[in-house]
Amino acid sequence: MVLHVRGVVLPDDEVRDLWLTEDAVSLEPLPGARTVCTEGWILPGLVDAHCHIGIAYGAKPVRDVRHARELALVDRDAGVLALRDAGSPVPYPELDDDPDVPRLARAGRHVAPVRRYLRDIGAEVTAEDVVDEVVRQARAGNGWVKLVGDWIDRGVGDLAPAWSADALRAAVAAAHAVGARAAAHTFSEEAVEILVRAGVDSVEHGTGLSLDLVDTMARNGTALVPTMINIENFEEIAAQAQPRFPGYAAHMRALHRRFPEVVAAAYEAGVPIYVGTDAGGGIHHGLAASEMLMLRDKAGMAPVDVLAAASWKAREWLGFAGLTHGGLPDLTVYPADPRTDLRVVQAPRHIILRGRVVTP
Ligand SMILES: [Zn+2]
Numbered sequence: 355m356v357l358h359v360r361g362v363v364l365p366d367d368e369v370r371d372l373w374l375t376e377d378a379v380s381l382e383p384l385p386g387a388r389t390v391c392t393e394g395w396i397l398p399g400l401v402d403a404h405c406h407i408g409i410a411y412g413a414k415p416v417r418d419v420r421h422a423r424e425l426a427l428v429d430r431d432a433g434v435l436a437l438r439d440a441g442s443p444v445p446y447p448e449l450d451d452d453p454d455v456p457r458l459a460r461a462g463r464h465v466a467p468v469r470r471y472l473r474d475i476g477a478e479v480t481a482e483d484v485v486d487e488v489v490r491q492a493r494a495g496n497g498w499v500k501l502v503g504d505w506i507d508r509g510v511g512d513l514a515p516a517w518s519a520d521a522l523r524a525a526v527a528a529a530h531a532v533g534a535r536a537a538a539h540t541f542s543e544e545a546v547e548i549l550v551r552a553g554v555d556s557v558e559h560g561t562g563l564s565l566d567l568v569d570t571m572a573r574n575g576t577a578l579v580p581t582m583i584n585i586e587n588f589e590e591i592a593a594q595a596q597p598r599f600p601g602y603a604a605h606m607r608a609l610h611r612r613f614p615e616v617v618a619a620a621y622e623a624g625v626p627i628y629v630g631t632d633a634g635g636g637i638h639h640g641l642a643a644s645e646m647l648m649l650r651d652k653a654g655m656a657p658v659d660v661l662a663a664a665s666w667k668a669r670e671w672l673g674f675a676g677l678t679h680g681g682l683p684d685l686t687v688y689p690a691d692p693r694t695d696l697r698v699v700q701a702p703r704h705i706i707l708r709g710r711v712v713t714p
Pocket residue numbers: 404405406440632
């Protein structure tokens with residue numbers, strides 16, 4: 355079945371006709387096409403650049419691959435047609451080719467420090483085993499490795515790097531040596547500095563970034579996936595930790611308070627920013643639009659830049675072609691221009707994934 359759509363195609367801002375097979379976009383007419391729409395604003399399919407379909411709400415591993423698939427479909431039905439899976443306790447390479455599932459850029463399991471990270475989620479290793487584990491998880495994924503760069507150290511009573519600075523640097527180098535890109539979770543000032551200087555490919559959250567580091571990221575093209583919607587949970591994390599770890603609680607509150615300024619500074623400096631929700635821990639699936647609105651409202655990003663961060667630029671970053679001739683037939687259609695009213699991204703009128711109409 356060939357589909358035909360017509361509308362204003364972004365980012366080029368031109369009225370175009372697109373013909374879609376299950377494999378590719380054609381700018382030349384194809385015979386026997388069924389017309390899906392003749393007006394609207396057409397966006398290359400949205401991307402959630404930090405998402406966990408292997409983790410159900412409440413930070414619990416999914417039961418099985420079917421459960422992971424169900425979570426992926428929640429994202430798909432919100433218009434997210436590609437996602438970067440930033441760590442999963444359950445492997446599901448078979449979903450890469452599942453026609454109903456958004457396109458996946460996957461890390462293997464989170465590589466995490468021993469008995470400090472979320473239960474049953476990460477592959478927990480000491481500093482001396484980090485490199486071997488990074489190589490193992492690079493092979494389990496399809497291009498990414500996820501490092502847990504810091505977490506609470508209950509002995510210290512505050513955030514602390516997962517391992518020594520040398521081990522963190524070795525972890526990033528090991529990922530690169532086997533051809534994978536490294537994404538690092540970090541909340542603290544200390545770990546993010548080590549990781550950015552070590553050449554990590556993307557900073558996840560990055561609440562501890564300084565202005566200096568933001569400039570370094572911009573210069574090196576290091577990405578930031580702030581997951582602002584998830585950082586809103588810091589107050590609750592702090593409240594729970596308050597009785598036993600008051601220093602950690604105060605630190606988390608301070609990081610939360612200054613975070614909009616950090617993201618705004620990164621945006622001003624020209625750091626590549628992408629939309630990610632961190633769905634799976636303290637965030638439900640299907641909320642990419644909420645993160646987009648937060649980037650506009652809290653970090654002051656222009657709507658067109660938010661759209662780029664959630665669509666064409668994110669797709670390019672992850673290697674998923676857009677709506678060019680021969681590109682991937684994944685798109686969403688909106689009844690109004692999302693550049694003038696970003697709220698329309700909450701309700702796409704049509705969703706097409708792999709050349710097939712998605713009916714939520
Ligand atoms: Zn995450």
